[in-house]
Amino acid sequence: MIEMDYLYDGTYExxxxxxxxxxxxxxxxxxxxxxxxxxxxINPYREVPSxxxxxxxxxxxxxxxLGELISxxxxxxxxxxxxxxxxxxxxxxxLCFKKGAKYAGFHTHPIVSSFDEAVRKVKYETHRYVGxxxxxxxxxxxxxxxxxxxxxxxxxxxxxxxxYKGEKIIIHDVERKIALAANxxxxxxxxxxxxxxxxxxxNNFFEILWKTxxxxxxxxxxxxxxxxxxxxxxxxxxxxxxxx
Amino acid sequence: xxxxxxxKLAILAEGAKYDVSCSSSGIERKNSGKGIGSxxxxxxxxxxAADGRCISLLKLLMTNDxxxxxxYCINRSSNDVxxxxxxxxxIALITIEFYRRNYIEGxxxxxxxxxxxxxxxxxxxxxxxxxxxxxxxNGYIHIKAIPGADQALIEKCGYLADRMSVNIELPxxxxxxxxxxxxxxxxxxxxxxxxxxxxSRNSDERKHxxxxxxxxxxxxxxxxxxxxxxxxDKSILRVSEKLYGEYNLKRVYYSAYMPVNKGSNLPALLxxxxxxxxxxxxxxxxxxxxxxxxxxxxxxxxxxxxxxxMDPKLYWALKNxxxxxxxxxNASFEELIRIPGIGHTSAYRIIRERKIAHxxxxxxxxxxxxxxxxxxxxxxxxxxxxDNLDEKHIHKSLVKNNDYKQISFFG
Ligand code: SF4
Numbered sequence: 001m002i003e004m005d006y007l008y009d010g011t012y013e014x015x016x017x018x019x020x021x022x023x024x025x026x027x028x029x030x031x032x033x034x035x036x037x038x039x040x041x042i043n044p045y046r047e048v049p050s051x052x053x054x055x056x057x058x059x060x061x062x063x064x065x066l067g068e069l070i071s072x073x074x075x076x077x078x079x080x081x082x083x084x085x086x087x088x089x090x091x092x093x094x095l096c097f098k099k100g101a102k103y104a105g106f107h108t109h110p111i112v113s114s115f116d117e118a119v120r121k122v123k124y125e126t127h128r129y130v131g132x133x134x135x136x137x138x139x140x141x142x143x144x145x146x147x148x149x150x151x152x153x154x155x156x157x158x159x160x161x162x163x164y165k166g167e168k169i170i171i172h173d174v175e176r177k178i179a180l181a182a183n184x185x186x187x188x189x190x191x192x193x194x195x196x197x198x199x200x201x202x203n204n205f206f207e208i209l210w211k212t213x214x215x216x217x218x219x220x221x222x223x224x225x226x227x228x229x230x231x232x233x234x235x236x237x238x239x240x241x242x243x244x
Numbered sequence: 245x246x247x248x249x250x251x252k253l254a255i256l257a258e259g260a261k262y263d264v265s266c267s268s269s270g271i272e273r274k275n276s277g278k279g280i281g282s283x284x285x286x287x288x289x290x291x292x293a294a295d296g297r298c299i300s301l302l303k304l305l306m307t308n309d310x311x312x313x314x315x316y317c318i319n320r321s322s323n324d325v326x327x328x329x330x331x332x333x334x335i336a337l338i339t340i341e342f343y344r345r346n347y348i349e350g351x352x353x354x355x356x357x358x359x360x361x362x363x364x365x366x367x368x369x370x371x372x373x374x375x376x377x378x379x380x381x382n383g384y385i386h387i388k389a390i391p392g393a394d395q396a397l398i399e400k401c402g403y404l405a406d407r408m409s410v411n412i413e414l415p416x417x418x419x420x421x422x423x424x425x426x427x428x429x430x431x432x433x434x435x436x437x438x439x440x441x442x443x444s445r446n447s448d449e450r451k452h453x454x455x456x457x458x459x460x461x462x463x464x465x466x467x468x469x470x471x472x473x474x475x476x477d478k479s480i481l482r483v484s485e486k487l488y489g490e491y492n493l494k495r496v497y498y499s500a501y502m503p504v505n506k507g508s509n510l511p512a513l514l515x516x517x518x519x520x521x522x523x524x525x526x527x528x529x530x531x532x533x534x535x536x537x538x539x540x541x542x543x544x545x546x547x548x549x550x551x552x553x554m555d556p557k558l559y560w561a562l563k564n565x566x567x568x569x570x571x572x573x574n575a576s577f578e579e580l581i582r583i584p585g586i587g588h589t590s591a592y593r594i595i596r597e598r599k600i601a602h603x604x605x606x607x608x609x610x611x612x613x614x615x616x617x618x619x620x621x622x623x624x625x626x627x628x629x630x631d632n633l634d635e636k637h638i639h640k641s642l643v644k645n646n647d648y649k650q651i652s653f654f655g
Pocket of ligand 1: 310311312313314317318319320321355356357
């Protein structure tokens with residue numbers, strides 16, 4: 001039987017189309033993003049276009065066979081965006097489709113455990129950023145710049161657009177050059193190729209007030225930088241008002 | 245005016261910082277559509293202070309100017325500290341501006357008693373009204389119910405706040421007499437009782453009329469000071485058990501006493517706060533709430549204090565070795581969670597995995613339990629891997645391995 005590498009455009013829909021081809025056409029040896037694919041000497045490859053009818057079909061099949069929860073975890077895993085993410089998903093979905101959906105709960109299985117690990121990391125960081133986003137007032141906008149390890153903007157959109165319904169907000173993922181824009185309870189993730197806008201902002205009174213509060217709420221006899229570092233690792237601090 | 249406000253905030257944060265509770269969990273509420281804010285059931289930490297404690301709510305005293313003189317309290321009337329008070333408008337404004345910038349999940353408001361309890365409660369009610377009605381704030385609000393305040397007023401507050409709490413502080417009448425003679429147990433328990441009645445009446449109302457306003461929807465909590473008095477672990481946990489069982493409290497917080505005042509009835513000023521003991525009490529509290537343990541079981545060997553060297557579940561297991569080992573492939577969920585090193589998550593996993601295939605020792609390791617602990621208390625497919633089911637032996641191998649890490653963690 002022939003097998004081949006599939007190349008896609010880097011979108012979730014594109015990945016779903018590759019899964020579609022894997023099950024209904026030719027089995028995939030691997031799935032890679034077009035622009036970073038290193039041509040393999042032996043494996044033949046094929047570019048898979050993003051077509052809505054295939055991605056919708058696949059999305060439906062995932063929900064039908066694996067349930068809403070696991071389907072949403074597959075999307076979360078996709079946002080992990082490290083190395084072999086697409087192949088973690090490919091192997092996981094392949095296992096669950098061929099051996100049965102109950103394999104999704106077989107956490108000690110190596111394929112499932114690498115899937116779980118990616119999901120766990122993305123979820124953990126998502127939860128962190130619900131707390132870590134810091135807005136500054138810029139004209140009529142509340143603006144925030146962040147540097148997350150994973151692509152968590154699509155996952156925090158619902159929370160922030162609901163909470164700040166009456167405000168216009170922008171959360172800027174500086175490294176990925178994208179931003180979450182929300183107003184009136186709706187949100188979009190859009191390309192946003194600007195430098196970190198918070199760098200030029202003037203200090204606002206409430207920012208200084210917040211730092212004052214932050215310094216005085218700690219119990220001096222219990223100062224514990226190590227414990228604090230466990231909870232707020234240094235890499236997150238550059239975007240946090242109280243550590244600036 | 246800016247500097248003055250900053251100064252007041254510094255003083256009132258200092259006054260509030262010994263209160264442990266900072267939780268914003270327990271209620272899920274979407275934005276009503278007009279104003280700002282929502283509440284998330286899982287609780288959100290926004291940052292961690294230099295002492296390693298999570299900051300979720302803006303924790304603030306309305307005033308630190310007090311007519312009472314509780315010995316243990318930094319704000320007592322006989323202390324010479326800077327005093328400050330904020331107006332309801334100032335507190336509401338700071339809450340909203342902090343919330344807009346996503347610094348906080350909401351407000352935790354407490355207060356000293358400047359004139360009398362009812363006057364204090366009245367000001368808190370004004371803040372609640374400003375936030376909920378004027379700013380249409382949907383975020384989380386936790387306020388103190390002030391013992392001795394007008395009951396109708398406390399009730400009105402309960403319809404605007406998410407959580408209310410009355411701090412017990414001292415777990416026995418004798419300790420109360422010693423350190424807070426102006427207060428009495430009856431006065432403290434009265435609002436706790438009333439809030440409990442209010443909550444259960446409200447849940448009945450809401451069964452008949454779903455749109456009825458919610459009363460203290462995130463429940464009530466309290467705090468007990470540890471180490472300022474000779475009260476034993478057992479008597480402290482008995483109080484907690486009663487508060488959970490009879491008064492339906494959501495949480496009891498334990499606060500290791502930090503000597504802030506001199507006093508003949510108090511620990512000396514340089515006494516270190518009993519942090520490890522506080523940690524053990526939280527662990528025991530957890531066993532009461534989620535692991536179906538009773539205080540009687542935890543102290544079945546007749547002692548009044550736990551062994552601070554080990555976690556309470558291990559302590560219990562060592563005193564009840566005759567119940568062990570459990571076969572990991574047969575034990576029920578209730579049995580699994582009683583095994584040291586196995587929590588809810590690993591117990592669920594064990595049950596799920598063993599449906600697919602019987603678990604051996606390697607399989608057990610992968611379920612996320614603390615295998616170094618659990619191995620002494622289980623068999624896997626009939627085989628025991630703990631080398632010796634003996635109290636002294638297990639104590640010797642586990643206590644030096646695990647618990648000194650805990651101490652340095654708090655070091
Ligand atoms: S009433 Fe409260 S603030 Fe006043 S002294 Fe007693 S504990 Fe402190």
